Amino acid sequence: MRRTLLAAALAAFASPAAAQRLAADVDCKPARQALVYDCRIALKEAASRKPVAGADVSVGADMPSMPMAHNVKPVKAAPTNQPGEYTARIELEMHGEWALKLNVRSPVRDVIVKKIDFRERP
């Protein structure tokens, strides 16, 4: 605990490491079950737009007006055979606007937030 806090204190005033920023295109389509969506994520480097393959990505979601109450437990995204493309199945609690949170752990650490309006099927 003491070591963890010391690390936090040192990091607080250290200069930042050159962190690479990532970007993502997300497209979510409804699955057969109600409120279940299959999301395809195209992960790329923000600057060069090169696809990022072999990433460790998890996908969660919050409802912006109730982040502590309505949220989706993060699920790990699986790679497809397209470079830099991943899929994840998420199950929402209700329709409406959600902030999809892509938590990338490797090859670089980043968090990408995309706002998506999940509407009820007509």
Added chain:
Amino acid sequence: MDEYALGVLTNVGLFSFLALSAYLLLVAGEMSFGQQAFFGVGAYAAGIGTAMWGWPLPVAALGAMALGAAAAWLVGWPTLRLRGLYFAMATLAAAEMFRILFELFHYQRTIDGELVGPDGTQGFRGIRWVLERGIEQETFLAAVWALLLVVLAAFAIVERTRLGATLRMVGEDPELAAVLGVNVARVKLGVAAAAGALAALGGALYAHHNTYVEPRNFDIMLGVHSLAYALIGGLGTALGPLLGVALDIGLLESTRVFQGYRMIVFGGLVALLLIVRPRGLLDEVAVSRIAGALRRRRTA
């Protein structure tokens, strides 16, 4: 510990700052539905400090606390003349004004080829200070809880001083406190500013945990929850609001099977508790009984 458990524990810590902010005002006899506004002020101010001006998070958090205190003082100055329900409604209206101000707030700068900063209803993305320093989720969680322990220790110290007794007296019988020479208006304004600073600290950390905030994060729902945390947990000790947050988030997480209907459980719990225990689980009587039992065990 997995990512989900870390996220839940971090959220319990972060929302505890907001719950303690509402608790502080409740102890001073005021019910505020507007503490989420200062949580938002803290989130935006600290985010601008680190992401746009390159400040270290501790400096940005201190600046956010100062701004949160100033904003709460400004809201408290006219509204604390009101009593009971009128004050509660005024704080709610003030919080909505802040939320609309966040929606109108556009201030962006290009950093590393990317636009960063508040963009009205589109929110404020790219609060990456924690990521850029390679701070792991576990380390951030430890820092949040360490800060929370410092705040709890400060509450415990204040409760044992003359100031603590004055706060309780002002909360329970302001007329009697005034007769005894206490400047009730000044005490309440000081409490409002301190509560604003505390909420802003929570907001500053929340923004850096989430990397993204938007005006709707700080709407009435958060205000209702912050008050409910303090009322469920109890007004007898500063540990009450923490118990309230843990019970609320714990209950919501453990009833995922009910999906969106979980909020009905939460609403029902608040209603039931307010009937059975109007001052919460750890109210003054319960705390006094626990303290007595501990004293007896020590002397036995």
